[in-house]
Amino acid sequence: MSTAAIIPAAGLGLRLGGETPKAFREVGGDSLLVHAVRGLKAASAADLVCLVVAVPPGSEESVVKELGPYVEGVELLVVAGGAERSDSVAAALAVVPVEGIDCVLVHDAARAFVPVDAIERVVAAVRAGAAAVVPALPVTDTIKQIGPGGEVVGTPDRSTLVAVQTPQGFDPEVLRRAHAAGVVGATDDAMLCERLGVTVVTVEGSTDAFKVTRPQDLLLAEALLAERRA
Ligand code: CTP
Numbered sequence: 082m083s084t085a086a087i088i089p090a091a092g093l094g095l096r097l098g099g100e101t102p103k104a105f106r107e108v109g110g111d112s113l114l115v116h117a118v119r120g121l122k123a124a125s126a127a128d129l130v131c132l133v134v135a136v137p138p139g140s141e142e143s144v145v146k147e148l149g150p151y152v153e154g155v156e157l158l159v160v161a162g163g164a165e166r167s168d169s170v171a172a173a174l175a176v177v178p179v180e181g182i183d184c185v186l187v188h189d190a191a192r193a194f195v196p197v198d199a200i201e202r203v204v205a206a207v208r209a210g211a212a213a214v215v216p217a218l219p220v221t222d223t224i225k226q227i228g229p230g231g232e233v234v235g236t237p238d239r240s241t242l243v244a245v246q247t248p249q250g251f252d253p254e255v256l257r258r259a260h261a262a263g264v265v266g267a268t269d270d271a272m273l274c275e276r277l278g279v280t281v282v283t284v285e286g287s288t289d290a291f292k293v294t295r296p297q298d299l300l301l302a303e304a305l306l307a308e309r310r311a
C-alpha cells in the first residue's frame with residue numbers, strides 16, 4: 082500500500098513579503114520546502130513512493146537538485162505550478178502515477194513542520210476506507226459572518242467549527258474526479274470533494290502544522306525548530 086504526495090509550493094508568499102517565494106524562505110538553514118519534504122519522508126507508515134512538487138515556473142531544475150538528497154527511494158517529479166493553489170495541485174496530480182498508489186496526500190509547503198503522527202493519522206484514515214480526510218483542530222477565536230459593509234450578520238456556534246490543515250488525504254480516484262469537476266475559488270482539495278458529495282472525515286491535527294503565512298509565523302517556526310533540535 083503506497084502513498085504519493087503532492088506539495089503545492091508555487092505561491093509567491095505575498096502576505097509574508099520579501100523577494101523570495103515562500104516555499105524557498107529558510108528557517109534554521111533549510112527552506113520551508115525541504116522541511117516539508119523531510120516531514121513527509123519521516124512518516125514511515127505512509128510508505129511514500131512518489132513526490133510531486135509544484136513550484137514557481139522556471140525553478141523546476143533547481144528544486145530537483147535541492148530536494149535530491151532528501152528523497153532517497155522516492156520518485157521525485159517537479160512541475161510548474163499555476164495561478165491559484167488548486168491549479169498547482171491539478172498540475173501535480175496530472176503526473177501522479179495511476180498504478181500502485183492507494184493514497185494521495187496534498188500538503189502545503191507552508192505547513193512545513195507538521196509532525197509525523199498527524200501525517201500518519203491521515204494516511205491511516207484513508208487506508209481504513211475514507212475517501213477524503215482532513216486534519217482539524219477546534220477554532221480558538223469566535224468566528225463572525227459579515228455582510229458586504231463589514232457588519233456582523235451572524236455568529237456560528239463555535240463547537241461546530243474546526244480549522245483544517247494539511248496534509249489532506251484522498252482516495253486517488255476521488256481526488257482526480259474532484260479536480261476534474263473543478264470549482265472556482267476552492268481553497269483546499271477537500272472542498273472540491275465536498276462539492277461532489279463525497280464525505281470528508283476529520284482526524285486530529287496538530288498545532289505544529291500551522292501555516293507560515295505572515296512574518297511573525299517565521300518567528301514561531303524558528304522557535305519550534307530550536308525546541309525540536311534542543
Ligand atoms: N500555492 C501554490 N500555487 C499557488 C498558490 C499557492 O502552489 N498559485 C501553495 C503555496 O506555495 C503554499 C500553499 O499553496 O505552500 C498554501 O498557500 P498560501 O499559504 O496562500 O501561500 P502563498 O499563496 O504563497 O501566500 P500568499 O497567499 O500570502 O501570497
Ligand code: MG
Nearest residue numbers: 092093094166
Ligand atoms: Mg495564497
